[in-house]
Amino acid sequence: MRARLPVMALLGLLVATSARADVSLEYAVKAAYLPKFIPFITWPETAFAGPATPVTICVLGSDPFGGRLEQAAGELKSGDRTIAVRYLQPSDASAACQLVFVGKTDETVAEATLDAMKGKPVVTVTDSGLKAHGVISFVIDANHVRFDIDNASAAQTGVVISSKLLNLAHAVKPRGQP
Amino acid sequence: MNGRGWTPSILAALAAAALLVAAGIWMAAYQERRYSEQQIKSVREQAEVLAASATAAILFGDSSAAQEYVDGLRANPELLGAAIYGADGRRMAGFARGTQLPEQLASLRANPGPGYVDIAVPAGPKGTRTGIVLLRSVTEPPERRFVRYLGLILLVTMGGLVIAVLSVAQAQLARRHQQLTAVNARLHEEMEERRKTEDALRQAHKMEAIGQLSGGIAHDFNNLIMIVKGNLRLLRRKLGDEQGPVGTYIVSADEALDRAAYLTQRILAFSRRQPLTPQRVHLGALAEGLSELLRHSVGEKVEIVLRLNGSWPTHCDVNQMENVILNLSINARDAMPNGGRLVIETADRTLSEPPPDLESQNFVPGEYASLAVIDTGSGMSEEVRRRAVDPFFTTKPQGKGTGLGLSMTFGFVRQSDGYLLIESAPDKGTAITILMPRDSEEAA
Numbered sequence: 347m348r349a350r351l352p353v354m355a356l357l358g359l360l361v362a363t364s365a366r367a368d369v370s371l372e373y374a375v376k377a378a379y380l381p382k383f384i385p386f387i388t389w390p391e392t393a394f395a396g397p398a399t400p401v402t403i404c405v406l407g408s409d410p411f412g413g414r415l416e417q418a419a420g421e422l423k424s425g426d427r428t429i430a431v432r433y434l435q436p437s438d439a440s441a442a443c444q445l446v447f448v449g450k451t452d453e454t455v456a457e458a459t460l461d462a463m464k465g466k467p468v469v470t471v472t473d474s475g476l477k478a479h480g481v482i483s484f485v486i487d488a489n490h491v492r493f494d495i496d497n498a499s500a501a502q503t504g505v506v507i508s509s510k511l512l513n514l515a516h517a518v519k520p521r522g523q524p
Numbered sequence: 525m526n527g528r529g530w531t532p533s534i535l536a537a538l539a540a541a542a543l544l545v546a547a548g549i550w551m552a553a554y555q556e557r558r559y560s561e562q563q564i565k566s567v568r569e570q571a572e573v574l575a576a577s578a579t580a581a582i583l584f585g586d587s588s589a590a591q592e593y594v595d596g597l598r599a600n601p602e603l604l605g606a607a608i609y610g611a612d613g614r615r616m617a618g619f620a621r622g623t624q625l626p627e628q629l630a631s632l633r634a635n636p637g638p639g640y641v642d643i644a645v646p647a648g649p650k651g652t653r654t655g656i657v658l659l660r661s662v663t664e665p666p667e668r669r670f671v672r673y674l675g676l677i678l679l680v681t682m683g684g685l686v687i688a689v690l691s692v693a694q695a696q697l698a699r700r701h702q703q704l705t706a707v708n709a710r711l712h713e714e715m716e717e718r719r720k721t722e723d724a725l726r727q728a729h730k731m732e733a734i735g736q737l738s739g740g741i742a743h744d745f746n747n748l749i750m751i752v753k754g755n756l757r758l759l760r761r762k763l764g765d766e767q768g769p770v771g772t773y774i775v776s777a778d779e780a781l782d783r784a785a786y787l788t789q790r791i792l793a794f795s796r797r798q799p800l801t802p803q804r805v806h807l808g809a810l811a812e813g814l815s816e817l818l819r820h821s822v823g824e825k826v827e828i829v830l831r832l833n834g835s836w837p838t839h840c841d842v843n844q845m846e847n848v849i850l851n852l853s854i855n856a857r858d859a860m861p862n863g864g865r866l867v868i869e870t871a872d873r874t875l876s877e878p879p880p881d882l883e884s885q886n887f888v889p890g891e892y893a894s895l896a897v898i899d900t901g902s903g904m905s906e907e908v909r910r911r912a913v914d915p916f917f918t919t920k921p922q923g924k925g926t927g928l929g930l931s932m933t934f935g936f937v938r939q940s941d942g943y944l945l946i947e948s949a950p951d952k953g954t955a956i957t958i959l960m961p962r963d964s965e966e967a968a
Contacts, residue, residue, distance in 0.1 A: 382583045385649030422652060510580035514589055 375491040376484060377414035380447060380471065383482060384424045386511035389444055390504045393467040400430040404443035406459060407451045409433055410473075447471045448480060467504050481505070485516055492516035534690050541683035548679040552672055560641070560663040563602070567643045567661045570597065575647035575657040578608055582647050582655035585610060590617035597659070604640065605660040608647070616655070629656055639663055728885070734915055735935065739795025742788040749788065753781050791915075793844065793932040800841040800939065804963050807895045808832035808870040810845060818853050818866075825863030826856075834870030836893040838960035840940040848933045852897040852956055855929060858920070859901025859954060867898040873959070882943055891962040892942075898955040904948040912946055933958075 384401050401424050405415065419429040432443065446468055448456050456478040463470050463480075470480025474491075481500045485492050494517040500507050501521045512518050574593055581589035590608045594617045597606045607618030609629040618625055623640070626632050636642045641663050648654035760767065760774050767774070811830060818828055849868070856866050871894045878887035904912065904919075911917045913934040930944075937944045941961050948954035 379584065382580075385583070385652075386580055422649070424649070508580070510577065514580050514584050514586050 377411040381419040386508035388506040571645040587616040735795035742791035822857040831869040836962040839963040856899035864900040892959040896957040
């Protein structure tokens with residue numbers, strides 16, 4: 347029963363930029379959301395190579411955003427760090443990522459990827475429709491894009507998610523729960 | 525005296541009161557400014573807190589979450605409105621009480637109106653601006669302002685009260701002063717009256733003393749005259765018919781003794797020691813009987829008018845009274861050497877108040893038969909009038925008057941329980957009035 351994300355509110359933004367790519371509204375919203383998670387997440391210092399290292403969003407598998415993600419990431423900063431976007435194959439999941447988006451893919455691939463990330467200071471974001479859930483998982487609720495947060499597994503990786511973000515989540519699995 | 529004037533001390537108090545009120549007004553204004561500065565600061569802090577906590581909601585465009593944050597501020601009654609505007613300038617969430625916040629941030633007016641203040645704070649993650657938090661507050665709640673100005677009102681009221689009390693006290697003081705002045709004036713009047721009375725008393729005492737002294741001397745002197753007179757008589761008898769020139773000596777000595785006896789008689793009359801044989805007498809009848817003699821005495825140049833209106837009898841020595849009338853008439857004649865009119869007037873008078881000049885003589889109110897001898901002569905100055913009854917006081921040339929006429933009259937009249945009244949002014953004539961108590965006993 348947490349806040350409802352108004353897809354309509356973002357419509358104006360989308361109309362200005364959606365002319366070139368044939369991307370669904372759902373992924374446009376998700377592309378806008380992904381970089382916005384970053385200012386509310388604190389990684390341990392060990393997650394970065396240096397103080398100026400950008401926060402990297404890694405997209406596994408095919409790119410469902412059609413360039414919108416790069417656009418949204420360019421408009422935001424997390425503290426002094428810029429936000430970068432990389433596209434990876436599931437096989438070379440790398441520690442250089444701070445936020446990993448697991449798109450629609452085979453369930454086993456998703457499970458394997460998530461297992462590989464376990465214990466690393468990486469916030470995994472799973473797409474809606476997947477059985478496997480990362481730290482953040484998109485859900486579609488009443489035709490609105492929303493997200494759940496598994497704060498328990500976030501705590502295991504040493505990542506701290508701001509209560510401001512938790513406040514907006516559709517559902518939260520609090521710290522300490524198995 | 526300036527009863528309504530303000531004394532310097534009251535002016536100083538007024539100035540101090542005005543100064544106090546001015547200080548009060550300044551303090552109220554100063555506090556108001558200080559308060560509104562603090563209020564703005566506190567509202568800005570609240571806006572910053574709201575902006576920080578609602579960042580995520582603004583970023584994700586979550587208006588219901590934003591509304592929850594905004595609603596948290598409803599508890600503060602001084603906030604009239606709060607709103608969160610997204611990056612696109614549209615209002616995402618907000619509330620307003622008795623005021624209106626625009627739908628679009630762009631249409632927000634710079635000045636919200638008197639008594640209101642708008643505070644806008646940017647919201648967003650560090651380094652980015654994603655929205656605006658707007659709070660509208662009263663600069664000061666009315667009840668707080670009222671309480672502050674109540675102090676001022678109390679101060680002004682107190683100042684007014686002080687002024688009122690001072691003016692009442694001033695008025696009272698002025699009234700008291702007036703009363704005191706009146707009392708003082710009355711005191712002075714009474715003192716003057718008392719001084720006059722004391723003067724009169726002293727005069728009476730003087731007269732009394734002189735009377736007693738001269739009376740005593742005259743009495744003894746009279747006895748001596750009688751001895752000399754007796755011896756002269758014996759001498760004459762001894763000489764028999766062959767007196768010769770010695771006889772004429774004896775006669776002139778005897779005549780001189782007679783004159784001396786007459787003088788002592790008059791002194792005794794003044795000193796009220798002469799033997800009197802009072803009887804019931806009508807002054808009018810007495811004057812009428814004397815009129816022929818008076819005509820001869822005053823001469824042809826003086827006209828005599830009798831106005832005998834009195835009917836009441838009195839009780840006195842007839843011979844002495846005749847002497848008095850004669851004496852007064854001759855005095856009147858002497859005052860009119862070139863002729864004039866002499867009026868002898870009798871009247872019945874009921875007096876409840878002492879006539880002027882008689883206050884000091886223990887005047888007894890009652891019924892009096894009066895006899896006045898009025899001339900149109902030279903009159904007397906006030907000084908002479910006052911001393912007129914003093915024995916041996918005379919205005920006649922040396923050797924012409926004894927100075928005993930009026931004092932003898934005064935002595936006789938007082939001895940008979942009557943009063944002597946002298947009214948005169950220079951060139952206005954003289955009126956001498958004798959007031960004799962009415963003899964109310966029925967004629968035997």
